[in-house]
Amino acid sequence: MSDMRRIVEEFLGKRILSKADFITLIDNRDALIPQKAPLAAGTSTARTMLKSRAAATSRSIFGDRIYTRGIIEFTNYCKNDCLYCGIRSGNARADRYRLSKDEILACCRTGYGLGFRTFVLQGGEDPYYTDGMIAGIVREIKTVFPDCAVTLSVGEKEYDTYKLWREAGADRYLLRHETADDEHYRKLHPASMSLEHRKECLRSLKALGYQTGAGFMVGSPYQTTENIADDLLYLADLNPQMIGIGPFIHHDQTPFAREKDGSVELTLFLLSVLRIMFPKVLLPATTALGTLSPDGREQGVLCGANVIMPNLSPLEDRRKYMLYNNKICTGEEAAECRACLDRRMKSIGYSLTVSRGDY
Numbered sequence: 001m002s003d004m005r006r007i008v009e010e011f012l013g014k015r016i017l018s019k020a021d022f023i024t025l026i027d028n029r030d031a032l033i034p035q036k037a038p039l040a041a042g043t044s045t046a047r048t049m050l051k052s053r054a055a056a057t058s059r060s061i062f063g064d065r066i067y068t069r070g071i072i073e074f075t076n077y078c079k080n081d082c083l084y085c086g087i088r089s090g091n092a093r094a095d096r097y098r099l100s101k102d103e104i105l106a107c108c109r110t111g112y113g114l115g116f117r118t119f120v121l122q123g124g125e126d127p128y129y130t131d132g133m134i135a136g137i138v139r140e141i142k143t144v145f146p147d148c149a150v151t152l153s154v155g156e157k158e159y160d161t162y163k164l165w166r167e168a169g170a171d172r173y174l175l176r177h178e179t180a181d182d183e184h185y186r187k188l189h190p191a192s193m194s195l196e197h198r199k200e201c202l203r204s205l206k207a208l209g210y211q212t213g214a215g216f217m218v219g220s221p222y223q224t225t226e227n228i229a230d231d232l233l234y235l236a237d238l239n240p241q242m243i244g245i246g247p248f249i250h251h252d253q254t255p256f257a258r259e260k261d262g263s264v265e266l267t268l269f270l271l272s273v274l275r276i277m278f279p280k281v282l283l284p285a286t287t288a289l290g291t292l293s294p295d296g297r298e299q300g301v302l303c304g305a306n307v308i309m310p311n312l313s314p315l316e317d318r319r320k321y322m323l324y325n326n327k328i329c330t331g332e333e334a335a336e337c338r339a340c341l342d343r344r345m346k347s348i349g350y351s352l353t354v355s356r357g358d359y
Contacts, residue, residue: 005033008046012053015277016236022229029269047269054272054304057279062306064350067282067357068338069118069151070111070312073321074099078124080155081190084220086251086322087124093253095320098128099313101137107312107334108141108148114338115354118149120174120309125155135168142169149356151213156197159204166208171358173205174213176244179220179227180234187222202238211359213242213282218270219262220248228270236277241359242307243274243281246288249324264293268303275304282307282359291328297341298348308345308352310337 007021017025029047075098076087087094099107108119119141123129134154141150151172152165162173177198179185185195205212216231217223235243247262267289275283284307285300293299297308311318311329318330329337342352 004028004031004046008033008049011273011276012049015279019226019229019233022232023225025273026225026228026266026269047272050269050272050276051303054275055302057275058304058306061280065306065353065355066301066345066350067118067307067355068116068341068352069120069284069307069309069357070107070114070116070334071120071122071309072099072104072107072111073122073311073313073317074104075123075126075129076317076321077126077128078155079127080125080193082193083188083190083255084217084248084251084324086253086324088254091253094322097317097320098126099317101133101140103314104137105140105144107314108145110334111312112145112148114335115352116310116312116338117147117354117356118151118172119145119312120151120153122153122174129154131157131161131164135164138165138168138170147356149358153213156193156201159208162201162204162208162210166210170210172211172213172242174242174244175201175205176213176215176217177202177231177234177238178216179223180216180230181227184220184222184224184227188220202240206238206240211241211282212238213244214238214240215242215244215246217248217262218245218267219260221256221259223248232270232273232277235274239278241282242284243278244284244286245270245274246286247292249288249291249326251322251324261292264289264296264299268299271300271303271305280359282357284309287311287328288324291324291326295344298344301345301350302348307357308341310334310341 030045081088081090149171153174182195247267249261250259283305285297285305289296
């Protein structure tokens with residue numbers, strides 16, 4: 001295990017590794033490692049050592065503050081047919097809906113009263129909402145709530161569209177790259193989509209000055225440790241302001257209905273890795289974590305996450321935005337959900353903060 005000790009010490013010092021060393025670190029994260037200075041004496045595992053460093057890093061920068069983002073899932077129509085997604089165009093059993101601008105603003109008003117200062121407009125790639133419509137919604141939110149940030153998460157667009165929305169006032173954009181390996185990407189998506197175009201979108205978003213978020217599913221079908229190492233190195237190159245990772249969870253109406261769900265434990269380990277790699281990054285403890293484990297979001301925070309994203313969508317529509325099976329928080333009012341999360345965070349020594357939570 002001397003090699004593992006070298007890898008862990010190198011990672012804690014440099015916050016980056018070679019692809020080969022990342023693979024070794026991930027695959028041997030639970031092996032016992034004899035320690036020496038500057039690490040504490042005794043034995044431990046890479047997982048516990050990195051968790052401790054990640055938590056300390058997060059505390060040193062953010063204190064006990066956990067930022068909240070109010071998600072508004074405004075449409076579950078999508079023109080894409082991604083093999084893992086419950087709202088894919090090929091799912092004829094999905095109960096579709098769209099929110100009007102007034103309904104979206106009503107969600108924002110509710111969220112503002114509860115202390116949310118970031119609104120995340122998330123939806124499938126729905127052609128019904130033209131570029132101009134989205135720009136108008138963003139302008140209206142920024143006019144009514146000038147002290148709030150607006151995050152968009154509506155998929156792949158062209159540079160001019162992203163530019164229009166940025167000029168309308170959008171502050172942030174979330175677009176998970178899903179996997180940095182082209183062959184793996186093709187196994188998860190229809191032939192009409194390409195990894196290169198998704199990467200081009202992320203480059204455009206950064207060039208336009210968005211606080212940009214990327215990320216990937218942990219345990220997606222066909223994923224290897226080598227794929228995860230590639231994801232970490234891609235993120236190191238991209239250097240996003242936000243990173244979203246969560247375990248893959250199957251959906252019954254997709255081609256991956258019988259695939260095994262991703263690992264909570266591996267997701268938590270990778271959260272620690274990412275916090276160490278990117279000390280100031282905005283790193284959510286995702287709903288998917290809470291779906292697979294009752295205390296998944298709390299564990300995510302203890303591993304370095306510093307963002308929670310409660311649902312502000314209308315109650316009657318939440319169960320329709322079902323990207324994966326058994327999604328939590330589909331039956332709680334926004335106020336109940338936030339109060340519950342606040343109690344949960346306080347139980348582990350953290351607190352939700354009323355703040356935009358910019359990078």
